[in-house]
Amino acid sequence: MATARFHGPHYVPPGDTRTTTRHTVYVNTPTGRIKFCPYTMVDSELLAICRSAKALMENMTNPFAVASWLHLVLARCHPFDDGNGRVTRLVASIPLLLAGYPPICISLDQRSAYWQAINETYTGNHGPFIQCIFDGMKRAIDRVEGLKD
Template identity: 45%
Template structure:
């Protein structure tokens, strides 16, 4: 990832926001940080070290070495956040670059939801201390969630067995409720370890067995 591309991404992402509420420094969108900042839980780079640190980071982004692609993305995401090259907007830029790296390796984007943010921030702090496993797990779970929520439902046919979370995406029932139905035997499903699988066809069958008021029709 060339440094000038990184700066251009920051400029495009932050320009409108800074036009309304500029930072207290004289930094412009896309400018590398010229002042010291304090980021809770992270030991960020001092301004004079940012160009050299970014050059090293940039040269390393394309080399997997012996890492799994998800671990590689986690390492470089944490590394960029630790450099903290801009006075503001580092998290947004960093997560966009993270997803770009994932897409390059054939993975869907990792969407970090609001309720996952505390765990994500703890994982970033662990990565800053040299332990990248928690952050890799957070990213892996986010990628898996994207597969289940967006890709599998669109690619799988009606008879294809998919996780209940995939069936729940965009539908009237949540994954937890579908799991209750599966356990009770009201929704046809197959259990593989801790994972319940069902299909769109079986879900439609369950929906068709209910009247519009949500009660099961009487037999006979």
């Protein structure tokens, strides 16, 4: 079955976090090694992220800032063995959708700028990431508008 995921001899249902698979994730970058949330803390971290996101969205004045924060904390948590980027962009789109904006859309030619912007958010500078979200939205809207002709 193409949708089945196995961790060793055991089946892991989609949606189970790294708490189930017990994977600790590291990424090597040019500036050093990044360790993501330890698998023992993923579920509690997700709960804290959800609570904080709910509170932020209830009093939201800047949906782009909330989307950037959500993207940052979910990406840093890295809760799943696969699909973290897709899930992160989808969840980070929620405050934008609630404010009447389109979801986050990053085209292939934006990937380099997207990764650079993500790295900037780790230092506390969310401006490039918010600009990346905005540029992706504009490109997507322009492509949709082009379909009318």
